[in-house]
Amino acid sequence: MWDKLLDRFLTGMMVDDRLSITYPDGTTRDYGPDSGAQGHLDIADTATLKALIVNPDLGLGEGYMEGRITPKNCTLDDVLTIIIRNRFKGHLPPWLLLANRARFHARRFIQHNAPRTSRQNVAHHYDISDDLYRLFLDADMQYSCAYFRDDAMTLEEAQIAKKAHIASKLRLEPGMRVLDIGCGWGGMALTLARDYGCEVTGITLSENQLATAQRRAEAAGLADRVHFNLQDYRHTSGTFDRIVSVGMLEHVGVPNFGTYFNRVAELLDPDGVALIHTIGRSAPPMAHSSWINKYIFPGGYVPSLSELAPAMEKSGLWQTDIEVWRLHYAKTIRHWRDRFDAHISEISSMYDARFVRMFRYYLTVCILAFEHQMQGVYHFQLAHKRDAVPLTRDYLYDGAATAAAAPHVRAREDA
Structure with missing residues (x-):
């Protein structure tokens, strides 16, 4: 029964490429034209077939994690690229369309994210171990999209460029009070204090990240200018220049x-x-990945611009600039995955095989989402006053960030 349902599903979905499936009974069936990209999956048991029918996204991820779905004579990238490219082109069976619609409408319940739930969600991903993240992130532990001004940039250089680009948009001056919402391991806050002379308050819901950020501030001699708190943005008080x-x-x-x-x-x-x-998505909203929600970011969601615009409009803030970064995050995560793979022996000694496959699947599916789906990174520059920043973008590209940082760097060197 389940093999017939999967056969029907894939027959309707595959349009441009060729996907071959070896079923639990040993038979192999081909789907799609004998052209374009080609991939092959081995499926170990009937329970996995059922999981793929009930929820393909969750079933595929879990099957790979547990070693019950394996690519054959191809890479995980090859297979996932084929699936992503074809799933919106072909015809999905009615039960999957209904299930996707139900998950989409349930997102308001799933993403309620009250303060206590938010703490639990953050701990799920960020409180596992700094040791893992140090193995694949840059030295500053920036766990977000880097900014590749050119393809030759290293990950470290691109993360520095990201921070400088953001600092330019903030129009920083020494002594400004800055709030960093979701400060992570403290890299951005420390950079703004060290290189731009700001007084920074960083807030996070991760106890692990908080402890690391505080240690970094002490080690850098910046504890008097950077303060990190375990705090929800809904409970923060005061006013900030930036x-x-x-x-x-x-x-x-x-x-x-x-x-x-x-x-x-x-x-x-x-x-x-x-x-x-x-x-963010440059396309209409859609249900978030069941697998990502369960295993990586509970309560997380990639919003479409159409979902964010009403909230920004009602806040009364000017949208003084909106910038869209395309493919920068794909480049970033490819660097992360390369480093992850380079340290695979060390990571395998820290975690079991299921965790290692889970994390690698996460990195891979995210790369391909940015390369093949309508997904990118948005920069929303917001202000109460329409003239709070210059009226053109020229100021972003005239070396302003470097000039702003230089006096503070020289002062430290002279001391």
């Missing part, structure tokens, strides 16, 4: 977009500037 939030909006959830942007407006000084860096 607000920066990198890779945090993806954890807010659809029901809370209004609250999020209202809080940015309330916390931002009347003359202030905010920069929100987030993954």
Whole structure:
């Protein structure tokens, strides 16, 4: 029964490429034209066939994690690329269309993300171990999209360029009070304090990241200018000259977009500037990945611009600039995966084979989402006043970030 249902599913879905499946009974069937890309999957048992029919996204990810679905004479990239390219071109069976629609409408419940739930969700991913992340991130532990001004950049160089580009948009001056919402391991906050002379407050919901960020501030001699707190953005008080939030909006959830942007407006000084860096879709909203929600980012969601725009509009803030980064995150994660693979022996000594396959699947599926789906990174520059920043983008490309940082760097060197 389940093999027949999967056969029907794949016959309708495959349009441009060739996907071969070896079923549990040993038979192999081909789907799609004998042209384009080719991939082959071995499926070990009937339970996996059933999982693929009930929820293909979850069934495929879990099957790969557990070694019950394996690519044959091809790579995981090859197979996932074929599936991603064809799933929106072919005809999906009615039961999958209904299930996708139900998951889409359930996202408001799934992403309720009350403060306590948000803490639990963050701990699921970020509190596992710094040792793992140090093996594949850059030295500053930037766990967000880098900015590749050219393809020859190293990961470290591109992450430095990302921070400099954001700093340019913030129009920083020494002594400014900056709030970093979702500060991670503290790299952005430390950079803004060290290179731009700012007083920075970083907030996070990860106890692990908080401890690391505080140690880094002490080690850098910046504990008097950078303060990290275990705090929800909904519970933060005061006003700030600048607000920066990198890779945090993806954890807010659809029901809370209004609250999020209202809080940015309330916390931002009347003359202030905010920069929100987030993954987003340049296409209509869709149900988020069941596998990603279960294993990687519970409560997470990649919003479409159409879902964010109403919340920004109602906040009363000016959208002084909106920039879209295309393919930068794919490049970033390819660097991460290369480093992950280079340390695979060490990682395998830290975690079991199922975890290693899970994490590699996560990195791979994210790369391909940015390469083959309508997914990129948005920069929303927001302000209360329309003239809080220059009226053209020229200031971003005139070396302003370097000039702003230089006096503070020289002062430290002279000392």
